[in-house]
Amino acid sequence: MKKPFAIAIHGGAGTILRSQMTEEMQQAVEQALDQAVSQGHQLLAAGASAVDAAVCAVKILEDSPHFNAGKGSVLTTKEMVEMDAAVMCGKGRQAGAVAGVRHIKNPVILARDVMQQSEHVMLMGEGAEEFAAQLGYDYTEQDYFFTDRRYEQLLALKAEGRVALSESRYPDDHKFGTVGAVALDQNGNLAAATSTGGITNKRYGRVGDSPIIGAGTYAENHNVAISATGMGEVFIRCCVASDIAARMRYLQEDIHTACTAVIQGDLKTLGGEGGVIAIDQFGEIHFGMNCEGMYRSCIDIHGRKQVKIYADDV
Template sequence: MPPFSIAIHGGAGTILPEQMSASLQSAIEHDLEVAVKAGYQVLTQGGLSVDAVVAAVKVLEDSPHFNAGKGSVLTHKEMVEMDACIMNGNSEAGAVACVRHIKNPIALAYDVMQQSQHVLLMGDGAEEFAFQHGHIFTEQDYFFTDRRYEQLMAIKDSNSVALSEANYPDDDKHGTVGAVALDQYGNLAAATSTGGITNKKYGRVGDSPIIGAGTFAENGNVAISAAGVGEFFLRKAVSADIAARMRYLGENVQTACEAVIQGELKEMGGEGGVIAVDCQGEIHFALNSIGMYRASVDKSGQLNVKIYAEKT
């Protein structure tokens, strides 16, 4: 049987083990495992990689433990604004930005890819498209959690978008969720979803819904989903750069990912990481931060769930 594999992430950054209770760590690891298994089941049943990454990301969006969907952070106006992107290895792609009333933004991004002539829709227009294609209006109350409200209140009166003190194990984590997969037919796919950053203003959009920055997939090469400080990942076109190094320099997935994440990105202050899978099903996690919520099922069927960088 041809190789197939999947990897997921739930954000990267300063994840402090001394503030992580055993019960919380167990809950986070459980959700990561459920998500990666949901995607892997699609692959084992002969499904496509694009459907596998959607299945995995939807589980993460439905969990309050990650900054996407249900667990999204709040803007300065105490609202949720979410971004998502999906890309197929055949260069099809769909993305949405600044949506407020869609339970699973990744499902909407998938529909943009499949049912529109466009790649990226935003705000009211994205939601108009959503409701015309059967997505249900979801009240903001669904997304509200006490944890995210407390995070916002801690910095709302400042111009900051990151907490100066972490009151939660991952308050200083750059929250994104994502998945990459290779299916039995050689198709690669990547998906990324996020609630953005706490206290954001002006309709800010990061790297997650941008092809070549936070998300990229190319059959015969690699699929990538990023998690980190979006502005830096945008400036360095991180996922496109990794793919280009593999395509033109012939670097393997590990070498290319590490060169970008540990190189100029890190030097300019771009904290975070990527998950990647190549056309042979080889998985690599690269991070220059203390931790990354992540899980994978490799081409041998081995399940791995990890949080901290030292356990890579």
């Protein structure tokens, strides 16, 4: 008898307005979410690990220009991409992360390699790319990541002298650009993976919560796996992912209670907007957000698929 397995993914949260979402854009986003969750689930069904399923799903979203990660990453004030990613395996709480990489096509793959093929947890910038080169990674030119959409967005924000969390004017002004996945495999292992291009017009090598274990990414066997998306600085200050896990571990709260307490509690009180996806040891899935929407999809332990965008989607 097969043990339960399930997967959930997200493509960012925030003020996602129906009035500014074109039908073409919505179809493209939903198609990418469907492809990512379906391929991750196929791996789980074939007996693959939760880590490999989560990484597979995130890689597909990184390869899409519709999400702020990998190919679709936003541009810094120097008109470059600087990407962050993390992977965590619930078994033994192994983790790997990279920050500020510029020439890696799929940062989530490199984060997994940091976890599996180094003695470290986080590598940054040139050091992370040196490690990648030793493993035989291709050097990806910045041209691969450049899109007119992101360049126009950068110019608009430079003119206003501000930064933005990804989807400026297309299809909305306040979407937090991150992609992520959480999974439970047939061996009972949990895993989480998160990847982001950060914020438009960012400076000084800014890093958000996505690659920080316990803030934007966390997995712990017999408990929960979490991937977050939102205002990175506040998610870091609130240690969102580890706080949810701690509430489940010590207070014995269920996944829905713990996620809601954190997302609608201190995070919101401190001005933090965004959401999380989470899956527990039984395969129960929770999508939590304190904003108007989150690109999200899942296939639960019964094989039921959902693809949603807005907070009020039922």
